Amino acid sequence: MDISVVIPLYNEEESLPELTDWIRRVMNQHNFSYEIVLVDDGSTDTSWSVIEKLKTQHEQISAVKFRRNYGKSAALNVGFNIAEGDVVITMDADLQDSPDEIPELYDRVMNKGADLVSGWKQKRYDPLTKTIPTKLFNAATRSMSGIHNLHDFNCGLKAYKKDVVKSIEVYGEMHRYIPVLAKWAGFTNIQEQIVQHYPRKYGTTKFGAGRFVKGFLDLMSIFFVGKFGKRPMHFFGAIGSISFVIGFFITLFLIFEKLMSIANGTPYRNVTDQPLFYLSLVAILIGTQLFLTGFIAELVSRNSADRNKYHIAKVI
Template structure:
């Protein structure tokens, strides 16, 4: 199969018939074998009924329904597991992404060797309450991930080599960081394509400020797990040892000064009466706790079922 189109959706009953017809026309025009995977993320409108009707008319449509709303990341993860196409393309269900972009995205993956192609909506029709946080989010993500050639990490229109989606796990709000997950998994050919962005035709946006905050926290999680997931002692242990040594040397300095004052017969405050003593004590305690945290995290990591799960590109 050439293409799997994975579409997560929540309360998009009005747009689904138009979207699936549009995709079908594009696929037939370019003679692609394809499947459309519609993942209903616990919609409370008639979206699932519409999917059932569409399925009865088009056998290339696959419907997956969640019992409740789990979020876009969960929907994408399930869609990725079900996808069988050589190239997997994700898009939103609100008709703001154009299926006319699919052939070029497929070409970039299949014929030009890209692992992942992320859409860039250079001209957007979103409200300013969404565009400003998105620009800030993208700037922070570029800086922390080192993927400087992407302008829009959160664009729903993306194309992947099949091996990419089968090698990553998407959860929480991490659909925003799939290029980062792909990079950590060893897929380096990450590219960008300018895509058309259309005004929302039906329904209302599902964007909220809370998602931006959760997304930033997930970025920190990705950064930590990607860099230290298999060696947590390197992170906690390093900081712990530094904190312990700082506290130790401050204490040693205070005791040394006290002994010198006694030897010289001069008055000097007791070590425990000085603010520096309490600072050093706190540093020693924090350092010890961080070291123990790293030790426990190392034990958890070594006993994890995927402690030796590595992404192997080729075996000969």
């Protein structure tokens, strides 16, 4: 199979018929063999009924419905597990992404060696309250990830080699940073393609202002996981050891100072009467705790088997 189109959706009943017809026209025009994987992220409208009807009209459609809303990352992860195409295309279900971009995306992955091609909506139809924070997050992500050639990490329209989606795990809210996950997995040929962005035709956006706070926290998380996910002791152990050593030597200094005062017959203060002693004690305790945290993290770092376990209501 040439292409799998993975589409996460939540309450998009109006746009689904138009979107699937648009995809079918593009695929037939270029003689692609394809499948459309629709992942209903717990929609509360009639989206699933629409999907069931579309399934009877298009044999290329397969679909999964979550019992409740888990988020876009969960939907993408399940879609990636199902996808069988040599090239996997992701796009949003709101008709703001154009299926007409698919042939060029496919060509760049299949024939020009790209591991991942991320869309860049150079001209956007979103309000400033959305575009300005997005630019700030993209700048921060470029700086921290080292992927300097991408302008929009969170664009829903992307193309992947099959090996990429089968090698990464998307969880939590990490869909914003899939290029970073791909890079950490060893897929370094990450490219960008300018794509058309259309105004939303139906409904309203499903993402509120809270996503920017989550985006910042996810950025910190992905940076930590990428750097220290396989070796948490290198992070916690290093900081803990430094803290412990500083506190230990301060304590030795205070004890040595008291002993020298006794030997010289000069007045001295008890070690426990000095504020510096309590600061050193805190440093020793924090250092010990951080070291033990790193040790425990090493033991559990690979044992998160339930991280992507979802309750699926229906599969067709």
